[in-house]
Amino acid sequence: MDYAILTGFVLVTGVVLALVAQWRGWRPSLLVVLAVGIGFRVLIMTTSAIDTWQPVDFVESFKPAGVAILNHQDPVLGSEGGWHFLPTIPYVYGLLLWLGIPWEFGGRLVTVIADIALIPLVGKLAGGQKASLRAFQYACNPLAILVASVHGQVEPVALVFGVAAFVVARGPGDPDRPGIVVDVVTLTRQRVSALGLGGAVRSLLRPGGVVRTALAPDGLVRGALTPGPGDTASMRRAMLAGLLMGLALCAKSWPIWLIPGMLLLLPTFRSRVAAFVATAVPPVFFLVTLPIFAGTSLDQIPEVIRIMGDVRPIVGEWGYSAILVNGDWTLDAGIATFGTRLIYITMLAVAFLWRRADPIDLTTALLLAFMVTTPRLGAQYLLWFMPFLIARPTRFAWPAIIGVSLWAGYGYLYMTQFDTNTWWALHSVWSRCSIVLLPILAxxxxxGRRLSKAPAVRPEIIPKVPVVTSAPA
Known part of the structure; x- marks a missing residue:
């Protein structure tokens, strides 16, 4: 990298400004926040575009996907699997190439614009009196600048839609929200108390008793799906939030971890169902329209789906997998399978522990837990949790932010100064050193926020059960 010193100076300046802003309690205007964020990102985008070093995947995977669209070819097949997501972003790549914008600028323009749009959204996500401070701190975030302006990775595109979905789902009012307010055990106790133990048992033991009880006029399912006061407004928010989250999934598949938090921000079970269904609309649309817009033949679609669903077991870049393979970037199905199972178990445990937390805190916990347990990671993955952790920081937020930024910055700025053999030698040490970051991220x-202190003023997901003296006939 030719402009490593300048880029490093900008990144350090950003960290200093963010910490001073925290210390002094700055509340800059949106205009100032955007000016700083745009200035940093455009400067580094420009130097990165004219640099003699370019990221391998940026040139060999992302550009071929855009060229394929330009030639009316499928971006997954046209890039030989280098691009293995839906064609949403390659459509934009193709448009920019068609306009004659050089790839080194055009490819980064997509991510830089998305990351700039994230700046005010982080402020909205934070809410309250410190909204402008949090927006400013994201504007200065060194990892965001590296991922968007240097690497041109598409994480900011997924995040801008995902964070927007959170903001829309939460709607107006107090930014602090409760998590799951009523659980299944409590609901069961309420129904048994209302019907009496004998009546509840008899109603469930009858043929089709469970279904009939749930679908009865006063049953759980029908009551939960019945419109209530203010339902129109919440349904509109739900549909829009779901569509935005669907667009996030069109950029990459990992925003699936954002869906639980988005759904919990909605006030009713009915609105959550609507948002969940709406989330599927954009991915399905971009998949079924491949023959129209991307030139994919119908007999090619199964192969495209197979490639998009194929996750290569690449390990050795991060955490415990780097220790196990001595820092070599390699394919290891055994470690990858173990890591995947560990991720799923950990996510379930975290979801249970933070089920009553603010949905944003739940999401932060899920994403940080993923970073600790994943066997495969690129430096850009570390951006996933940044908007959420900055919006609602914890005690160790800034040690984590600075730690991962230093680790990623070493890879982007220092290791790119050397030839291939030296790079691999440095990589072996760099990847294994990431193990130090795992306890910091944990x-x-x-x-301290596993139980939200926000009042449970929103409608419950299940209606009240009327008191009766006998089981229904």
Whole structure:
């Protein structure tokens, strides 16, 4: 990298400004926040575009996907699997190439614009009196600048839609929200108390008793799906939030971890169902329209789906997998399978522990837990949790932010100064050193906020059960 010193100076300046803003309690205007964020990102985008070093995937995977669209070819097949997501972003790549914008600028323009749009959204996500401070701190975030302006990775595109979905789902009012307010055990106790133990047992033991009880006029399912006061407004928010989250999934598949938090921000079970269904609309649309817009033949679609669903077991870049393979970037199905199972178990445990937390804290915990347990990671993955952790920081938020930024910055700025053999030697040490960051990321999880203090004023997901003296006939 030719402009490593200048880029490093900008990144350090950003960290200093963010910490001073925290210390002094700055509340800059949106205009100032955007000016700083745009200035940093455009400067580094420009130097990165004219640099002699370009990221391998940026040139060999992302550009071929855009060229394929330009030639009316499928971006997954046209890039030989280098692009293995839906064609949403390659459509934009193709448009920019068609306009004659050089790839080194055009490819980064997509991510830089998305990351700039994230700046005010982080402020909205934070809410309250410190909204402008949090927006400013994201504007200065060094990892965001590296991922968007240097690497041109598409994480900011997924995040801008995902964070927007959170903001829309939460709607107006107090930014602090409760998590799951009523659980299944409590609901069961309420129904048994209302019907009496004998009546509840008899109603469930009858043929079709469970279904009939749930679908009865006063049953759980029908009551939960019945419109209530203010339902029109919440349904509109739900549909829009779901569509935005669907667009996030069109950029990459990982925003699936954002869906639980988005759904919990909605006030009713009915609105959550609507948002969940709406989330599927954009991915399905971009999949079924491949023959129209991307030139994919019908007999090619199964192969495209197979490639998009194929996750290569690449390990050795991060955490415990780097220790196990001595820092070599390699394929290892055994470690990848173990890591995948560990991720699923950990996510379930975290979801249970933070089920009553603010949905944003739940999401932060899920994303940080993923970073600790994943066997495969690129430096750009570390941006996933940044908007959420900055919007609602924890005690160890800034040690985590600075730690991962230093680790990623070493890879982007220092290791790119050397030839291939030296790079691999440095990579072996760099990847294994990432193990030091795992406890810091674990400490940065919102451990002290597993129970939201926000009042449970929103409608419950299940209606009240009327008191009766006998089981229904």
């Amino acid at each position: 400490l940065a999880m919102p451990w």
